[in-house]
Amino acid sequence: SYELTQPPSVSVSPGQTARITCSGDALPKKYAYWYQQKSGQAPVLVIYEDSKRPSGIPERFSGSTSGTMATLTISGAQLEDEGDYICYSTDPSDHQRGVFGTGTKVTVL
């Protein structure tokens, strides 16, 4: 089955840049999406279609893709950005099925 692989954790100092990667063989052909999930809360969409930002998401969140890797960048990380970040895409062998990444815990300290 299709997998999206993320690093388990990323640490960043306040004001610095955090980069979270998501690796998947089909990412050159399928969009990547990113969700932020804070402790005890539902996921929130922060990037869709590789690099688009939903209304209300701060400009410090940006997305990009290169080959089989998608990257979420938090420029000027703030304490409130701490949480889990999970990538999402579509199964290339079943276009109706969604697949979530393994998740990355971002610590801002």
Place this chain on the structure above:
Amino acid sequence: EVRLVQSGAEVKKPGESLKISCKGSGYSFTSFWIAWVRQTPGKGLEWMGIMYPGDSDARYSPSFQGQVTMSADKSINTAYLQWTSLKASDNAIYYCARQGSLVGGYGDYWGQGTLVTVSS
């Protein structure tokens, strides 16, 4: 404002049945798909399947086919996720999410989650 409001936490015994709900508001409920997502500490987020409230068309991820049933009552803008016989492995938080399309879609708005605890 788009909102998905899920039913409250449930505590059940193995073998019991359960139906949890997800009520949509602030948009045309029958024009969007509803996806269901399971979250566990061990496996993270898992996409379970998707259903279209307009005609109750449902598609299941192979891992969940035959394990759960997705349905909807469009007269009250509510989607459901149902089990006939719960197992301990069903312990999880379940989320519903609005999805704009069947193919290549994604959840743009999510419910707050329903915690399901199965314990003897």
